[in-house]
Amino acid sequence: MDLKELKLKVALIAVSVMLLAACTNNEKNAELKNIPFGNKQNEPKITDVAEDDKDKETESKDESADTDENKTEEAESDDETEEEVNDRMPNEENVYDQSSILAIVNRGETLDPTYVPRDLVTIEVPYVNDIPMVNQLRKEASDALTKLFDDASKNGYTLYAVSGYRSYDYQAELYDNYVLSHGEEVARMFSAPAGASEHQTGLAMDVSSEEVVYQLVDTFGNTDDGVWVNDNAHRFGFIIRYPYGKDHITGYMYEPWHLRYVGTDLSYELYESGLTYEEYLWEQGIDVKN
Ligand SMILES: [Zn+2]
Numbered sequence: 001m002d003l004k005e006l007k008l009k010v011a012l013i014a015v016s017v018m019l020l021a022a023c024t025n026n027e028k029n030a031e032l033k034n035i036p037f038g039n040k041q042n043e044p045k046i047t048d049v050a051e052d053d054k055d056k057e058t059e060s061k062d063e064s065a066d067t068d069e070n071k072t073e074e075a076e077s078d079d080e081t082e083e084e085v086n087d088r089m090p091n092e093e094n095v096y097d098q099s100s101i102l103a104i105v106n107r108g109e110t111l112d113p114t115y116v117p118r119d120l121v122t123i124e125v126p127y128v129n130d131i132p133m134v135n136q137l138r139k140e141a142s143d144a145l146t147k148l149f150d151d152a153s154k155n156g157y158t159l160y161a162v163s164g165y166r167s168y169d170y171q172a173e174l175y176d177n178y179v180l181s182h183g184e185e186v187a188r189m190f191s192a193p194a195g196a197s198e199h200q201t202g203l204a205m206d207v208s209s210e211e212v213v214y215q216l217v218d219t220f221g222n223t224d225d226g227v228w229v230n231d232n233a234h235r236f237g238f239i240i241r242y243p244y245g246k247d248h249i250t251g252y253m254y255e256p257w258h259l260r261y262v263g264t265d266l267s268y269e270l271y272e273s274g275l276t277y278e279e280y281l282w283e284q285g286i287d288v289k290n
Helices: 003-017 049-064 067-078 082-087 139-154 168-182 184-190 218-222 224-236 264-273 277-283
Strands: 120-122 136-138 160-163 204-208 238-240 258-261
Touching (some): 136 139, 139 224, 139 238, 238 264
Antiparallel strands (some): 160 204
């Protein structure tokens, strides 16, 4: 399609995805129901995403020229001392430290209302929502996301960031609105109460692709882009946090789009074992709630 068509399409998409940014992890159907939420200041402007993306693509190409540098960084991280590596694996202390990249967050282990990550940065990958808050991640997670997207791109896959950091208050407002419109029992099925969303950690990013019209839907997991994400996210320190068939453990339905950054030491462990984070911690004798 030509650029005009693309712009029109992207503008339409911007309208449909504006709801997504406000969604919690499990709100994949919520946006289809046209549920009102949020206050005006949180509503996105509909902007020319195609132009943004074009700029980002150019940046990505520039960055991918630095492959030697990236290799050097990877080589250096292999040389970490055993102590440093161990520190990157979960233990009784760091899983309960909400500022740790290994923090466990679910419906049973929640974050303080006052917790805000100190090192949030604006992501440097193509995004679909023009809401500054949700286009943020913690620095380390953002850097890893850039590498993930660059590698996807090199292999012929195109990913888009949909929703990253969300504050406690933002989540609380959303949840309250869902409860008002649907009742608590229903709201609970597709939304997380404030404090129970990993998005508050600044370590979670929802991703999507053109094939599923930039939506957060489980069919993303069957697309070429989604399969690639599933098979490769761990190489960059991310896990598919809510795998298929594990909702009774994680508290969330299958979400092939929800990536949680945990660092490569743990991401490989989880990927290779096929365990959820909760199951892995239980195997380690760390009795987290879920
Ligand atoms: Zn999510």
